[in-house]
Amino acid sequence: MIHTHKKLSLCPDLETAQTHGVHEECGVFGIYDTDGGDVASSVYYGLCSLQHRGQESCGIAVTDTSGASGNIRFHKDLGLVQEVFKAETIGGLHGNLGVGHVRYSTTGATTRENAQPLVLNYIKGTLALAHNGNLVNANELKKELVYGGAIFQTTTDSEMIAYYIARERVHTKSVEEALLKTAKKIRGAYGLVVMSPRKLMALRDPWGLKPLCLGKRENSYIVTSESCALHAVGAEFIRDIEPGELVTIHQDGTITSDKSLQQEQRAHCIFEYIYFARLDSVIDGIKVYDARIRAGHALAKAYPAEADIVTGVPESGLTAARGYAQCAGIPFEIAFYKNSYIGRTFIKPTQKERVSGVKLKLNVLEPVVRGKRIVLVDDSIVRGTTMANLIQMLKKAGAKEVHVRISAPPFLYPCYYGTDVPSNEQLIASSHTVEEIRQIIGADSLGYMKIEDLQTMVGKLGICKACFDNHYPIKNEEIQ
Template sequence: MKEECGVFGAYSFNKPINYDIYFGLQTLQHRGQESAGIAVIQNSYVNCIKDKGLVSEVFLKENLDKLEGNVGIGHVRYSTTGNSDACNAQPFVANFTNGYMALAHNGNLINALELRKELEEEGRILQTTSDSEIILHLIAKYYRGNLIESLKKTMEKIKGSYALVILMDDKLIGIRDKNGIRPLCIGKKDNAYYLSSESCALDVVGAEFVRDVEPGEIVIIDKNGLNAVKVDTDADKMPCVFEYIYFSRPDSVLEGISVYKARYEMGRRLAIENYVVADLVVPVPDSGIPASRGYSIQSGIPIGEGLIKNKYIGRTFIYPQQRNREIGVRIKLNALKEIVRNKKIVLVDDSIVRGTTMKRLVPLLKKSGAKEVHVRISSPPIKYPCYFGIDIPTKEELVSAKMEVQEICKYIGADSLSFLSIDSLKKSVGMNNICAACFDGNYPSFAAKFYVA
């Protein structure tokens, strides 16, 4: 299972947190639209409600009020290559000899098949196809009264990307993988602590951003407050660059870097590297908007709303089937003929993955009267699969892995096509040490024995 999801956790010393988790998950809805779930500690057990659907569909006042408790976690899920069945919805909950546990996971384990086989040979029964359930079983397996040691042993065993929120021993626990590939941050409001995939969810519940969970760090929140344990590791910190390009909301801050400012800078540098004479800069809404503004300011070409987005449809990139993606593009965007007619257009988007969107948009703009359409992409060509939780599973699906830039240009019907360089991408984010394996094939060292780019 390869997932791009959102996790949220809350611990309050004096009030219920079910609605805070609900609003936090709504804010993280862009990270997963297939299922949602919330688990809370109630006395000596965990109450969990989860199902397929959006947060607002899964939770109504009637069932949300049943989740009253002071400690809880939530999850929004998007399955990329595995089942989207309700049984794979998270959080996962388990009772074992030493108590209870609930777990929610954002990321992907690259040694999941190996670990699953090992657990099954030991007689453990796994009820889902999710690699997240494997983590839950490993923690339970290693738990012998010492929580920290069981978590450390589990972290040594699993390989891949993970941001975890866990309920165990009346505690809220957050864990981030040793490379820090997937994001996780800490917030605080009055007498409550929060863990979230993105800082924007902290803003919504009125919490103050405290800091990011460090790579390889275990954060434990209980009646004594917040304590952290760092796992010894020589792994390099390598946050996922695609969080800055596409997945995170622009109002989030990751590793101290504004996602919006990073995207704006990508657009500005794109204009420096790939200027073209044109009348209008048109963003592909919504993820192309910050980069298009940077491109416009740097180039001096005015920006215009040439495409209108249907606000009632989700993100086409994260639809699990190609046919659904194509339908999604057709009903998601339409051209403003009055704006684009007789104009030379610079069409700015954040990425080209399969080419589905651009193959539709370029002809749409030309049919609507645009004289020329020059496509500018504020990231490099995606040539390699992602094994760490983003929906880029095979080279066969990546248009840039199969075609050169000029071939792609012809394929989408554009007058010209240019991408941002990897060097400018890293400068835009402000970090050299970042996972950009989908662009350059340089995977984190732990993955070398699993995949050859």
């Protein structure tokens, strides 16, 4: 069902997501065709290429800048992009300016109400917003808004951002000014794409925690979380949007930039390079593929093993495994068949779904592993369930030894900036030594990436590795 926005009607739910430690990893996409062509299909393809960033819900909102009404047509729901959007749905979303979103949450707030983009009707017109990230002062902001009379329709901190933009817009000359004033109130990580009736805006948090880039296809301009989404729609990468930068694309095709929020310190999320980002993406000048190869090299130097083959857990463990094999001089082999139609186990919302997801998703190639000593590389161990299952599967298929190498240090602390790292009690490394973890998962040896080696993945890029070392660039005062 296509919605024409005049007044957003959703079931109110005032439960704050922050109370339950909601951390999201999402993908955003925005496109402005200054020639007036429909963009919904391009948003669709962009979201398909960002599906790895969120599998629980998705949405597209478009507007026609040639019209006078400023109405926004939108459709969003729970499910994968290809499930939520059919040809007739896309065909009904007419407009040359559009934004899209894929979402993942880690608690029970997986509802249609929380799907994005958020669409608002306010005193100055209409607004659509897509947000990747998490605010650390969400409770404080919500309290102020509630006492000011705000009625919330969702449990996301993204709605607070939208409310503040709308409130500030009443007293400013432009929506860009309202967005910048809002940015001075919020604290945390964000890659924001905002659509007004005539403008497309993209704002990145001053630390650069969340990725955001700019591209161009003929007379269309695109902003998105990862460069892989640009290639999906035939666009060229122009540049990364800088941390603390607001980029505005205007109706005549001009692009303006405001860097008044910028700061010297940077803290790019290292987990983008370890796991989240797609292999063919380039983020802040670093090729994700090269970063993972370097991670494998570091692991091989730190934790050599006498083995017959090196293999990786599909997909994100494969490249680090190839890097390990290159450095160690051990043959690299594919040991698992992956069912591509099953979603990522790391971003399944419940433990039961994670366990069943592993068995559905991967099957061991017995001729490859039988009688072999294996180095098995993966990107992380969070709860330990997935790795224990994989080792059991390999040994059942005849593997003599399984030596596990992890291209991330042990997860010891939660992430407050929008990555699915759960509370400490759910992190296996927070209550067990490396030797204890090795025994629990059934590995013959276990080696984690050393924290000091993380920097080798990304050169001189300033990184956030708080989930490993407890050094948070932005303090979360609400949980101290």
